[in-house]
Amino acid sequence: MALLVALEKCKDAGLAKSIGVSNFNHKQLEKILNKPGLKYKSVCNQVECHLYHNQSRLLDFCKSHDIVLVAFDALGSQRVKEWVNLNHPVLLEDPVLSAIAQKHKQTPALFALRYQIQRGVVVLTKSFNKKQVKENMQVFDFELSPEDMKAIDGLNRNRRYCEFLPK
Numbered sequence: 001m002a003l004l005v006a007l008e009k010c011k012d013a014g015l016a017k018s019i020g021v022s023n024f025n026h027k028q029l030e031k032i033l034n035k036p037g038l039k040y041k042s043v044c045n046q047v048e049c050h051l052y053h054n055q056s057r058l059l060d061f062c063k064s065h066d067i068v069l070v071a072f073d074a075l076g077s078q079r080v081k082e083w084v085n086l087n088h089p090v091l092l093e094d095p096v097l098s099a100i101a102q103k104h105k106q107t108p109a110l111f112a113l114r115y116q117i118q119r120g121v122v123v124l125t126k127s128f129n130k131k132q133v134k135e136n137m138q139v140f141d142f143e144l145s146p147e148d149m150k151a152i153d154g155l156n157r158n159r160r161y162c163e164f165l166p167k
């Protein structure tokens with residue numbers, strides 16, 4: 001809570017436009033929302049969010065409090081060894097996702113990103129590959145049908161990639 005007060009002071013001093021949090025569950029969000037004397041509400045909460053961990057309950061909670069859910073690991077983090085449990089399946093190789101993407105002549109990555117945008121999630125991804133950066137920008141050029149959205153919703157298994165495994 002002391003950090004929150006410090007951040008509020010930063011905003012008052014014009015050093016920050018808004019305050020956001022990361023990796024907060026709904027109980028932690030509730031705690032800061034109910035903090036006596038809260039001056040500024042958190043505008044966003046950045047969490048791991050993808051097809052296998054779609055955070056639908058947290059998303060509903062955030063929407064009901066006008067907090068933007070920001071997704072990281074939206075492409076499944078692509079097997080960065082220090083963070084990721086390598087025993088988990090590769091998200092972009094999911095057979096349902098691949099079949100839907102193929103049907104629409106798009107890539108699984110674009111479908112995984114578009115899914116988030118259509119459910120009101122702000123999605124982060126990164127790439128060092130120019131071709132993939134360009135590809136990801138096409139996320140605004142097409143739409144998923146309600147049937148595709150439903151099929152992708154069905155892939156959720158509340159499985160995190162980021163486990164911060166001991167080295």
Ligand SMILES: NC(=O)c1ccc[n+]([C@@H]2O[C@H](COP(=O)([O-])OP(=O)(O)OC[C@H]3O[C@@H](n4cnc5c(N)ncnc54)[C@H](OP(=O)(O)O)[C@@H]3O)[C@@H](O)[C@H]2O)c1
Pocket residue numbers: 022023046047071072073074075076077078092109110124125126127128129132133135136
């Ligand atoms: N708040 C937190 O706790 C937290 C935790 C983790 C990450 N983040 C942030 O979230 C952001 C996103 O990073 P992320 O780690 O979550 O990863 P991600 O977006 O799930 O995956 C990034 C990986 O996907 C690959 N990629 C990008 N576009 C692709 C495409 N079109 N097709 C196939 N592969 C593609 C990239 O590889 P190439 O470079 O080879 O293209 C990169 O290795 C970063 O800014 C990161 O700092 C925040």
